[in-house]
Amino acid sequence: MLHGIGVSRGVARGVVYLERPFEPTICRAQCGPDQRPAQAEAYCAARAAAAAGLEALIDALQKRGAGQGDIFAAHREILMDEAMEEEILEAICQQGATAGAAVDDVYRAYAGRIARAKDPVIRERAKDLDDVRLRLLRALEGKSDPALDTRNGPCIAVAEEWLPSQIARLAAGAVAGVASLRGTATCHAAIVCQAMGLPALFGVPELLDQARAGMRAVLDAEEGTLLLEPDEAQWAGAGEREQRARQQAETARRYARQPAVTTDGCPVEICLNTGAAQLPPEIAFCDGVGLFRTEFLFMEQKHLPDEEEQYQAYSAVLRQAAGKPVILRTLDIGADKQLEYYPLPKEDNPALGMRALRLCLDRPELFRTQLRAAWRASAHGSLWMMFPMVAGLEDWRRAKAFCLSMREELVEQGCAVGDKVPLGAMIEIPSAALDADRLAGEVDFASVGTNDLCQYLFAADRTNARVAQYAPGHSPVLMRLMGHMAQAFAARAKPLSVCGELGGDARAAAVLVGLGYRKLSMSPANMPFVRQVICRAGLEELQQLARRVCVAADLQQAEEEMQRFYQAVIQPAEKGDAECTQE
Ligand code: PEP
Ligand code: MG
Numbered sequence: 001m002l003h004g005i006g007v008s009r010g011v012a013r014g015v016v017y018l019e020r021p022f023e024p025t026i027c028r029a030q031c032g033p034d035q036r037p038a039q040a041e042a043y044c045a046a047r048a049a050a051a052a053g054l055e056a057l058i059d060a061l062q063k064r065g066a067g068q069g070d071i072f073a074a075h076r077e078i079l080m081d082e083a084m085e086e087e088i089l090e091a092i093c094q095q096g097a098t099a100g101a102a103v104d105d106v107y108r109a110y111a112g113r114i115a116r117a118k119d120p121v122i123r124e125r126a127k128d129l130d131d132v133r134l135r136l137l138r139a140l141e142g143k144s145d146p147a148l149d150t151r152n153g154p155c156i157a158v159a160e161e162w163l164p165s166q167i168a169r170l171a172a173g174a175v176a177g178v179a180s181l182r183g184t185a186t187c188h189a190a191i192v193c194q195a196m197g198l199p200a201l202f203g204v205p206e207l208l209d210q211a212r213a214g215m216r217a218v219l220d221a222e223e224g225t226l227l228l229e230p231d232e233a234q235w236a237g238a239g240e241r242e243q244r245a246r247q248q249a250e251t252a253r254r255y256a257r258q259p260a261v262t263t264d265g266c267p268v269e270i271c272l273n274t275g276a277a278q279l280p281p282e283i284a285f286c287d288g289v290g291l292f293r294t295e296f297l298f299m300e301q302k303h304l305p306d307e308e309e310q311y312q313a314y315s316a317v318l319r320q321a322a323g324k325p326v327i328l329r330t331l332d333i334g335a336d337k338q339l340e341y342y343p344l345p346k347e348d349n350p351a352l353g354m355r356a357l358r359l360c361l362d363r364p365e366l367f368r369t370q371l372r373a374a375w376r377a378s379a380h381g382s383l384w385m386m387f388p389m390v391a392g393l394e395d396w397r398r399a400k401a402f403c404l405s406m407r408e409e410l411v412e413q414g415c416a417v418g419d420k421v422p423l424g425a426m427i428e429i430p431s432a433a434l435d436a437d438r439l440a441g442e443v444d445f446a447s448v449g450t451n452d453l454c455q456y457l458f459a460a461d462r463t464n465a466r467v468a469q470y471a472p473g474h475s476p477v478l479m480r481l482m483g484h485m486a487q488a489f490a491a492r493a494k495p496l497s498v499c500g501e502l503g504g505d506a507r508a509a510a511v512l513v514g515l516g517y518r519k520l521s522m523s524p525a526n527m528p529f530v531r532q533v534i535c536r537a538g539l540e541e542l543q544q545l546a547r548r549v550c551v552a553a554d555l556q557q558a559e560e561e562m563q564r565f566y567q568a569v570i571q572p573a574e575k576g577d578a579e580c581t582q583e
Helices: 036-063 069-079 082-093 099-115 120-140 164-171 188-196 232-253 295-299 307-321 356-362 364-380 393-412 430-434 436-442 450-457 465-470 476-491 506-515 524-535 539-550 555-570
Strands: 005-008 011-018 155-159 175-180 200-202 216-220 225-228 269-274 289-293 326-329 383-387 423-427 445-448 496-498 519-522
Touching (some): 005 188, 011 175, 036 099, 036 120, 069 120, 069 164, 120 188, 175 216, 200 216, 269 524, 289 519, 295 307, 356 383, 364 383, 364 393, 383 445, 393 423, 393 436, 445 476, 476 555, 506 555
Parallel strands (some): 175 200, 269 519, 383 423
Antiparallel strands (some): 005 200, 011 216
């Protein structure tokens, strides 16, 4: 039995299909002046073919209702990027490179600069560049995408690492589930799997040594396991679990637009985590943006976005939110989140270094530009501002004072700013979590970033799949700390939400509501599952669950409690599922 991280829910049975990495044949001969126009033409034709391929993928995704077109729209932008095109054509026309060599060199150079970042979000961009590079090189060789071998039924597709477009291509065929040696819960390939409802297990250490094409396999993303060559009883048992997981997903989808209210009438706000200036359609059915990661805007640019650019982007988000609150998190870059165009000093332990708020306070000009843009945008909607990586009261007070001085500056200049802009702290450092009562006394609101909180609480690097098991989100230790914060904020009647991945994990969400959280923010794919569990439970039951989890003797007992509760509460065809239909 192999173990990995279940990054997209479900159980799947199938025959192993091994995706061989595409190895382009690149001719590195020097072209004479008479050959160069043909090479330039070949590049342009390949680019057109690659663009057509991307359009087809976006179409296929839309037909499946997967709505992950934005990742591939970003690929299209990469493909059409003028700076890269200029460099490629210059390499061909001026330096005599072949089209293949020019594409390969230019894309690799761009990707190489950002691939060293420790931050997974930034590293993802390097993978997107790789994905587009291979698409272009494949088109240059006149090759189409490899086909799944489905002669023996649906496949469990296995690779060293999946690129988002490969997943989208597989999902158009008979694929039952995907597994990989590398990858984490937050990589784009995982997001595409979730959006397509494709069970996926990433970060499986011995995968490539043990999986062979044609073997039967059972992938259980709920349990985080991959069983190769199961016996007949295991295969049949998995079939039942597969069927049950599929039914559960279908039932949960009926809750996609339901307000999350417990059976005894306690409402829980469900908000959106995003970093894209174009909000997804789910904004219409949720209670606002619970985490707007502003660094995405910075990562998409080739220069630091100036005040006007930021103002335009933030105002656009507020307009789309149409009066619903948007929690704008100020810039979370730093030692390990390097922007290519904004070099920062190297650090040995970047996750413990000069990042997020620390960096912004250290570079007032950077902070000033963003805060001015945010204050100006606040005139166009319900903006809440939140600072990442607040370690305690000192950080909070400095950030708040600086932020308010920017407001004053703008008011003196006669600029319109929102008159009610709550200021809050992100709680993701254990020192801040332990000091929650005093923080609650000073902030207008807070949101718990469980991704970083887990990494710092358990001293396990969140970007390293090998230590993922050391930072268990379901740990009773973490839940007790979550409960401590919920009580501190309730005592001061200050809003406290969860915007880390834990808030979008339906089993954990049940505990969080029981602990007192009334606002959970998550990626859209998780919303139906979280809504479902809340709609089907009573507050008292959730509180009892939270108590049992907090006093659990160990992680295993806590997980058993959560799993038992979840399964009981979501049982289909009971408690009025039939009444709950998606419009
Ligand atoms: C977190 O740390 O939980 C969080 C939401 O922020 P990010 O994942 O962007 O660090
Ligand atoms: Mg964080």
